[in-house]
Amino acid sequence: MRIGTKLKQVRENRKMSQSELAAALDTTQKTISNWESDKGLPTLFQLSKIEEILQVDVLSWLEDGGITFNQNSKNHTILDNTHTAYSKLIKQYEKFISEKDSIIEKQKEIIETLIKNIKS
Template identity: 35%
Template sequence: MKIGSKVRKHREAKGWSQDDLAFRLDVTQGTISNIESDKSIPNSLLLNRIAKELEVDINELLNEGIQVNISNNQFSDLSSAGTINQYNPVYNMQSPEITESILKNQEQIADLIEAQSKLIEALLKK
C-alpha cells in the first residue's frame, strides 16, 4: 500500500474529511487530495506532521508492505515479494536525535522558503 492510501485509510478511520486534515496541517485540501491519490509525495516535514495528526508512526506510512523480522541479529524478510525494496528508506530507530535534527533542518528550510517567497512577492509588487 502506498503512502497516499495509508494517509486516506487513517484519515477516514478518524472520520475526518480531506478538508479537516488540511485545516489541521495548515495546507490546502488539494494538497491532501494530491497526496492521497499519489500525485505528490509529501516532504519529510509534512509527512511527520501528517503522522502526528493521524497518531500513527511515520514508519507505518513509509513502509510499503515489507515486514522485516529481526531476531538474534538476523534479518528475515516476511514480505510476499521475497525481497526488500532497495528504494525503501531504512531508519535507525536507535538514533532519534538524528531524526529530530533532520526534522528541525526541514522546518528551517521551509521557513527560509516561505521568507524567500514573501520577499519575492514584495519585490514583484513594487
C-alpha cells in the same frame, strides 16, 4: 500499499475530512487529494505533523516504500536507503538538460541559416 492509500485509510478511520486535515496541516484540500491519489508526496515535516494529528506511525509507511530509518549511537535518525523517486528525478532532470542542449543547437543552426540568407 502506497503512502497516499495509507493516509486516506487512516484519515477516514479517524472520521476526518480532507479539508479538516488540510487545515490542520496549513495546506489545501487539493494537496491532500493529490497525496491520497499518489500525485504528490508530503514533505518529511508534513509527515511528522500527520503522525501527530492522526496518531499513526508514518515511518512504517516510508519503510514500505524503500526508506528505512535507524538510530545511530548518538540517537540521531539517519536515512539508510534512498527512495527510488530521487533517482527517477535525477534521470528526468538529465533528460531535460539533454533535450535543452539539443534545442539550443537547432536554434543556433536556424540563426546561422538566417544570417547567411540575410547576407546573400
